[in-house]
Amino acid sequence: MSVIDTEVSPAADLETPLKFAYWVPNVSGGLVVSTIEQRTGWDFEYNKRLARIAEDAGFEYALSQTRYAASYGADKQHEATAFTLGLLGATERLKIIAAVHPGMWHPGVLAKWLITADHISNGRAAVNIVSGWLKDEFVNFGLHDERYARTEEFITVLRGLLTQREFSFRGRHYDVSDFTLSPAPVDVPGRAHPEIFFGGNSTAAQAAAGRVADWYFSNGRSLEGFQENIAGVLASASSGARTAPVKPRFGINGFVIVRDSEREATDTLREIIAKAHRPAVEGFAAAVREAGRATQDGKGMWEDSTFEDLVQYNDGFRAGLIGTPEQVAERIVLLKKVGVNLVLTGYLHFQEEVEAFGRDVLPIVRELEADLAAANGRELDVALLPEVRQSVG
């Protein structure tokens, strides 16, 4: 499918420039479970420099990951909220999203953390509420979809505490009475409160995100797959049960391999897969297939993922961001046409490739976005474009 042939979805926001994020490598082993060379560090110094490169290159967000135990290629992990706070201190413009599991935190404690992080960073803190990658416990008890009932309550309480004084809530999981958090978050024009992202693919995840999330993050999928996820979230958002103040926006995960020729890019993908760490990928594949089956309708996140897909956690190859700068930029604008607002990216060699992405791909994306808006009688709002600077590293 080409940029020209694909219809513009009513969900597409043609005036607002696409936003770009990268996965913070705060766990070891890189973003692919493969023995291919990955010049990516997981330590704080590496990440500090990466964050500065990214904000200078035109990235607006970074997403840290939460994992507590070694699994699936990541033997060592740094805690997401602590790491996020460190990176906020080391940057000036980048918004950093900390991944958080509802089951591990009380929403009041997280709200307090988030407000403090927001003050330290002058309004740049955000959270990604994830119901859990390593979900054997939930799944084995048949509780997959139940996780989202808790997640939904968790976000309702979190948002209530971020925005209201004397907030009260009584639900199945949380009971809060007349609670006021002071100070309130930083007052940022155009932002109701620190942003609440939500990651998940299943039908239960889409329904919950449609009701409560500011942003819905999807795994890598085909274009049709993204369309399906977006439609699912929008259907839930328009069912009358949405409690979030603004309409949901959409982020998608994609693993980026940009090379001078298409051949080089696809050869790199082939090498990643040929050198995949088989036992780790197969172990994960078996676990998540079970998980998919445990959803009410059998449609979990990885329900149809192949071995190749799972070499990149979160199915990033499927987004198709593999090719020359022109090909990848075209593909990204195609995603915008179906309703995507933010592209979450991963790389083999983060520092080098984030910088190259800003230099080689983003200018083409901006041109194509402007053309797309004009072809539809609109105008790209260039005042919303992030500042791009010569990186000082």
Ligand SMILES: Cc1cc2nc3c(=O)[nH]c(=O)nc-3n(C[C@H](O)[C@H](O)[C@H](O)COP(=O)(O)O)c2cc1C
């Ligand atoms: C962009 C994105 C980021 C995620 N980050 C994490 C994470 O840091 N830690 C985690 O345990 N799960 C993470 N997840 C996984 C979700 O918690 C959840 O397990 C997954 O989306 C499967 O949900 P499903 O079965 O409802 O499809 C992430 C998911 C997405 C889409």
